[in-house]
Amino acid sequence: MNWTAAAVREASNSGNYGQVVKLARIDARLSQAQLGDACGLSQSAVSRLEGRGVATYDMSLLARAATHLKIPMRMVGLADQSAVAAAQVGTDVERRSFVKGAAAVAVAPVLSPALAAQPAQAGDAQTAPLRLATTAFRRLDGSTPSRQLQEAVLAHLRLAQTIAGEAEDRAVKLRLAAVGSEAASLAGWLAWDMGDYGSARTWYGNAVKAARSSDDRLLTAYQMGSLAQFEANTGNVVQSLNLLHQARRQLPGDRPLAIADAWLLSAEALAHAVAGDARSSDRALTQAARAAELVAHEDPAPWPWLFTFNGAKVAAARISCGARLGLPQWVQAAQDEAGEALSSGHAKQRALLQLDLAQARLASGRVDGAFALATRALETGVRYRSGRIVERARAVRRSHTSSTPPKVVRDFDERLHGVYL
Structure with a gap:
């Protein structure tokens, strides 16, 4: 593929990264279905990616497509990531799947002290990167809508389960089961944040089962x-x-x-x-x-x-x-x-705590202050498309009954009634 071609440069410079993917796919003589199979996506997902135009893109999806098509990361608005190079181990299927987690690892600010302190063990060539990817996703959760993380986390979970199933050494298998448990727990947290309680309960249950099979009592x-x-x-x-x-x-x-x-x-x-x-x-x-x-x-x-x-x-x-x-x-x-905690960088958890404060202010009769705080929390919920925050905001509103609500409550109602996630 000629990355200096006018059509490619124009699409990249304008931010139409889906078009860059499309041009590279056509040059590679791949159908949308074939590219989707290679990247773990459906044909319709590839179609949506290519037709997105000048818009906000999911970083993990772009990284996966670009890696498979060998598109320079800068051409799709991503920095060259050492994490992508780190994914060049194992089978082709493993590389394609792991790039989702690897892309997230690249933006993790630091390695947690607990992980850094753990000694390297035999078989950790796969375990450590997978665990670090989970750490990165958990850090991203504080500033990223769960709907944007969900697909990448589920693909990461499937990879961990696949590698664990293929492991022959029992000690490695146990450590991989532990990693899979933590990834499943994160999937449960994301589903909970999106208001999908059925899926959340399922993923949390899977996390408990995997933790038991890892023989890690603390986990x-x-x-x-x-x-x-x-x-x-x-x-x-x-x-x-x-x-x-x-x-x-x-x-x-x-x-x-x-x-x-x-x-x-x-x-x-x-x-x-x-x-x-x-x-x-x-x-x-x-x-x-x-x-x-x-x-x-x-x-x-x-x-x-x-x-x-x-x-x-x-x-x-x-x-x-x-x-x-x-x-x-x-x-x-x-x-x-x-x-x-109230000044935490985890915006979603901070909003939930603000709603608890709003609830307490209502209980003490401070209606204006309560709904001013609840409105700020609701804005965070809308920004991050958090069903959990929005439902908690609705619960706060239900706890206040008045035949003549003040303006701050009426404004809150107007904002709340217009929220559809």
């Missing part, structure tokens, strides 16, 4: 806790508490990791709050705060805790619990300590 506890958090947020309190009880049984009985202890106790507090049990919720939060004080004295947070869990996170959990219990005094007492 199994983490995945059970993740599913428990989901169940608590969706109102299934009994199931959430049962899962948390099972998760605790996976931890060392004599001296569990402080980060695991604090995290699971915070999840337990939320479940009790959803059930309306303020006393049990407060007890769990108090224990979580004590455990969080010990986290700083431990080694860096073990995988899969990409982000550490500290006192600010426990304070944020108290805000969430106080909002659900209708106890604004809890929220007020925890706000200062939760400042780190």
Whole structure:
């Protein structure tokens, strides 16, 4: 392919990267279906990519097509990525599938301390890059709509499952099962954010099964806790508490990791709050705060805790619990300590916490302040197309009843009624 040809240069310079892909595909004498098969896409997905025109493109899809067609990355608006070169290992199928995860690895700001501290082991030529790709996707989640990440994460998950199924060494197979578990958990988180609760429950369940098959008890506890958090947020309190009880049984009985202890106790507090049990919720939060004080004295947070869990996170959990219990005094007492969480770079989680604050302000009669905060959170939900944020905003609105709502509420209603994700 002549990359200096006028048609190619014009399409690239104007931002019509789909046209660049189309020209390269035609030059390679491939049909849309053949290119789709090679990249793990449907024919219609390739058609949409090629016809997108001058618009915003999914980075992972462009990287996959460009890699297969040997298009210089700069021609499709991407920097030359060392991650793509790192994907040139293994079979052709492995390379084509892994490029989705590799493209994301390139934008990961740093390797988490837990991953960096782990010694290299035999068979990690595949395990380590796959795990690092999951880390990168999780970091991207804070600033990327879940709908844009979902396809890439699912392809990454399929690759991990395929490689694990083909592994012959038992130790490598166990480590790959652990990586697959974490990828499945991320898929569950993305589905939850999009409001697809059925898929979220399925992926979280798969994450628990894979963690068990990896023989990693800490990971199994983490995945059970993740599913428990989901169940608590969706109102299934009994199931959430049962899962948390099972998760605790996976931890060392004599001296569990402080980060695991604090995290699971915070999840337990939320479940009790959803059930309306303020006393049990407060007890769990108090224990979580004590455990969080010990986290700083431990080694860096073990995988899969990409982000550490500290006192600010426990304070944020108290805000969430106080909002659900209708106890604004809890929220007020925890706000200062939760400042780190309220200024988090994870926009979606920050918006959810803002909605908890809005709920608490409503409980204390501060209607204008509550809906001003809820409006900002809703804007984040719309920007990132987060069904979870939008549904939480609707729940906040339902909690306020008035025959003559003030203007800030009417403005919120107008914005909310126009949201269709």
